[in-house]
Amino acid sequence: MVYYSQILGKPIIDDVGNKVGIVKDLCIKDGVRYASVCGVVGNFNGNAKMIKWESIAELGNKPNDKFSLGIYLNKEFSKIKLHDATALNLNRLLDKQIIDVKGARVVRVNDILLGQIHNKFVLIGVDISTKGIFRRLGISGLFKKLKEHIIMWKDISPLAENMSSLSIKVQREKLNQMHPAEIADLIRDLSIEEKEMIFNTLSDKKAAETLLKSQPDVQKTFFRTMSLKKIAGLLEQLPSDDSAALLSMMPSIINKKVLKQMKQGIAARIQKVMSYNKATAGAIMSTNFITIPENLKINEASELLKDELKIHRQMYYIYVVGDGGILKGAISLRQLLINDPDDTVEAHMRKDMIIVNVNAEIDDILNLMGKYSLIALPITDKERKIVGVIRVNDVLEVMLPERIKQRRIPRIQKRIKGQNGNPAK
Amino acid sequence: MEIRQNNSKSLAERIKSRMPYIMIFLGVLGPGIITAIVDNDAGGITTYSLAGSNFGYALLWVMIPVVILLIIVQEMCARLGVVTGKGLADLIRENFSIKTTFIIMILLILVNIANTISEFAGIAAAGEIFGVSRYIALPIAGIFVWWLVLKGSYKSVEKVFFMSCIFFISYIIAGFMTHPPWGAVSKEIIRPSFTFEKTYLIMIIGLIGTSISPWMQFYQQASIVEKGVKKKDYIYSKIDVIIGCIVAMVIAFFIVVATSATLFKSGIRIDTASDAARALIPLAGKYAGYLFAFGLLNASLFAASVLPLSTAYSVSEAFGWELGVNRKYGEAKQFYLLYGGMIVAGVLFVFIPNISLISLMYFSQVLNGILLPIIIIFMLKLINNKDLVGEYKNSRLYNIVAWSASIVIMAVAVVALFSVFI
Numbered sequence: 150m151v152y153y154s155q156i157l158g159k160p161i162i163d164d165v166g167n168k169v170g171i172v173k174d175l176c177i178k179d180g181v182r183y184a185s186v187c188g189v190v191g192n193f194n195g196n197a198k199m200i201k202w203e204s205i206a207e208l209g210n211k212p213n214d215k216f217s218l219g220i221y222l223n224k225e226f227s228k229i230k231l232h233d234a235t236a237l238n239l240n241r242l243l244d245k246q247i248i249d250v251k252g253a254r255v256v257r258v259n260d261i262l263l264g265q266i267h268n269k270f271v272l273i274g275v276d277i278s279t280k281g282i283f284r285r286l287g288i289s290g291l292f293k294k295l296k297e298h299i300i301m302w303k304d305i306s307p308l309a310e311n312m313s314s315l316s317i318k319v320q321r322e323k324l325n326q327m328h329p330a331e332i333a334d335l336i337r338d339l340s341i342e343e344k345e346m347i348f349n350t351l352s353d354k355k356a357a358e359t360l361l362k363s364q365p366d367v368q369k370t371f372f373r374t375m376s377l378k379k380i381a382g383l384l385e386q387l388p389s390d391d392s393a394a395l396l397s398m399m400p401s402i403i404n405k406k407v408l409k410q411m412k413q414g415i416a417a418r419i420q421k422v423m424s425y426n427k428a429t430a431g432a433i434m435s436t437n438f439i440t441i442p443e444n445l446k447i448n449e450a451s452e453l454l455k456d457e458l459k460i461h462r463q464m465y466y467i468y469v470v471g472d473g474g475i476l477k478g479a480i481s482l483r484q485l486l487i488n489d490p491d492d493t494v495e496a497h498m499r500k501d502m503i504i505v506n507v508n509a510e511i512d513d514i515l516n517l518m519g520k521y522s523l524i525a526l527p528i529t530d531k532e533r534k535i536v537g538v539i540r541v542n543d544v545l546e547v548m549l550p551e552r553i554k555q556r557r558i559p560r561i562q563k564r565i566k567g568q569n570g571n572p573a574k
Numbered sequence: 575m576e577i578r579q580n581n582s583k584s585l586a587e588r589i590k591s592r593m594p595y596i597m598i599f600l601g602v603l604g605p606g607i608i609t610a611i612v613d614n615d616a617g618g619i620t621t622y623s624l625a626g627s628n629f630g631y632a633l634l635w636v637m638i639p640v641v642i643l644l645i646i647v648q649e650m651c652a653r654l655g656v657v658t659g660k661g662l663a664d665l666i667r668e669n670f671s672i673k674t675t676f677i678i679m680i681l682l683i684l685v686n687i688a689n690t691i692s693e694f695a696g697i698a699a700a701g702e703i704f705g706v707s708r709y710i711a712l713p714i715a716g717i718f719v720w721w722l723v724l725k726g727s728y729k730s731v732e733k734v735f736f737m738s739c740i741f742f743i744s745y746i747i748a749g750f751m752t753h754p755p756w757g758a759v760s761k762e763i764i765r766p767s768f769t770f771e772k773t774y775l776i777m778i779i780g781l782i783g784t785s786i787s788p789w790m791q792f793y794q795q796a797s798i799v800e801k802g803v804k805k806k807d808y809i810y811s812k813i814d815v816i817i818g819c820i821v822a823m824v825i826a827f828f829i830v831v832a833t834s835a836t837l838f839k840s841g842i843r844i845d846t847a848s849d850a851a852r853a854l855i856p857l858a859g860k861y862a863g864y865l866f867a868f869g870l871l872n873a874s875l876f877a878a879s880v881l882p883l884s885t886a887y888s889v890s891e892a893f894g895w896e897l898g899v900n901r902k903y904g905e906a907k908q909f910y911l912l913y914g915g916m917i918v919a920g921v922l923f924v925f926i927p928n929i930s931l932i933s934l935m936y937f938s939q940v941l942n943g944i945l946l947p948i949i950i951i952f953m954l955k956l957i958n959n960k961d962l963v964g965e966y967k968n969s970r971l972y973n974i975v976a977w978s979a980s981i982v983i984m985a986v987a988v989v990a991l992f993s994v995f996i
Contacts, residue, residue, distance in 0.1 A: 245668060256894055257667070257894025282893055341802065366802060370804065555900055556900050557905075560905050
């Protein structure tokens, strides 16, 4: 293994040990785990030319050689012309900011670590430590105690103009591993162009969720720069209460136009939420909830729910309704699992429960949920028809003071990641 | 009555139709004004007081070229910030070699430490006029500065800075309280009495030198980036810069007026800004002196908050360290060590008995003279880099203006550098 800074400006040596040129740059091709070195750009008697990776015999040091560090070539090497649009030059990566996907933050490339895997030369990772700076200044010997901090290529997503020479598919996969809140947190540090580029790399769903988690000024910037169609497409990916919250940040002329671009059913649901007063339950409640008729048996209900639960997440309770959607009771998933399948739902549901009108004030709801330790609170209209549910996670964000919202995600958590890398929301 | 009502209605409507622009302007406003006003720090006030007490109104005209030079430099760095969305340290790191970046950062740290010390010295001096011992005033100031950034978000810090800007009005009031002969003042501006005396020339250099310092470019650009000003709103940033520079110079103008109307007239010579405040008490009344001292306290405290923050921010940005605002200590150690280290250095240094603050000011002037030309050359290179700023690069005509202005500033910086050794 060798650092890029250690071979940059060092000799290129042919198979008989003669110096034929000087290392100016390296080219790499994007990959999931590693980026492979695809060529060496060298200065050969004043001419900049590239040598293909197949001609490289050794990268770094060769024992007992008079040049202690350099790039050693095979017997047959040929110089080719320079341009390759699909390759990324290391000089364009060095000193730039990149995204550390695993750490969910933006870091600066102080040096680059190269190595050899299965006879191919690869970029293993980048060094973001201060030691990397000292190494490049040639004074790392003075700071022996400092440690390198290598971020592996598989956890890196470069920024800025470099993106164009990389595989969008690979980059999207990498960025999609991050939680929307993490992406929102790290794009705060980036320029508007960089924000947009990351945003465009994300899948629609991830982009929509990221938008939701972003700071208000970032959200406003995006709304101003994106087309109405794109905004509509993103908002369709979100629960209607979240879409409504985002839409209400735009001037009313624009949000009407956006709503027109959306699928009718979704637009209607969002408009319904938007019609509620901002300080009331209607504005923060979720309209994703499951209702079942009261006369079902437990096993019938379970069958029915299997399909519903594939779409809906975070269902603590299933709401039981009578004629005209009047709320009769609630049954937990636990009750459905532990009771006799032939019993009726009605026999095991909770009939004695707290409900709140859709026009109740949010402050009172926070108080109520705290006092009664509720994890989900059904919201009804004046006919006692259920219209939404407020869950603990809905109120958490409302409760956070501005000061905490401004803060970054604290680095106190560890994440367990499976092969698919998608953490549970 | 009818007509008047109609008029007021149309005015209200006019304001209403302009409302979106006013809101954007208010959102963008800040970096330029704050940067320019912080520039009237302990060192600045001292220099202006010296100019007034030693030369009377004879140097007032210098304020006009200074404000033009300041606007040219600060406008370019505002433009860089808006167009690239990146800080100056970030741009230097990405566009010049790592050795260059490293040297600039080391110089920046040294200049800013020297400046921070002189701010704390200003706090100590102003405190003593109010009868507060420096052994009480400095630790409180240090803790306040640390707490300000640690406890607030950048947005709330900016609000505090804005408040602080308003207190600079105390200099304008103090200026009026000295009842200056406005006729003589305006005559000096229109037809300045220029001499080729050595001390006069050195004072001019001092005035220009104190008004343009390297931290200003870093701080202003960083706070513009932090605001996320969009390219199409750039015009508002430009207005922000211009207003800031003019207001800063108006304040400087009143300091010169206040000290020349009193100290120069009575032939009193001073060495520091706090001398000026003390000397004002018998001449212009207790309150004029106290206002002057209060202004010094406010300015020093304000600059003592900005300098360490700006340094830690720039250096962290250049070296790829985690930025500390909105992060906790453990997550951004280098940032906080640098930030805290500068505050501690500032406080402790002023505790040293019989320390010569004048030689410290000279020292910072030397470093300033080395660093400022480098920064300005790099800034000109960056603002003319088409790949970076595209259509926002300097026009040919503007480049001539910018280069001439920069050469003047650089020449002044270099002359100031050597004048220290003469």
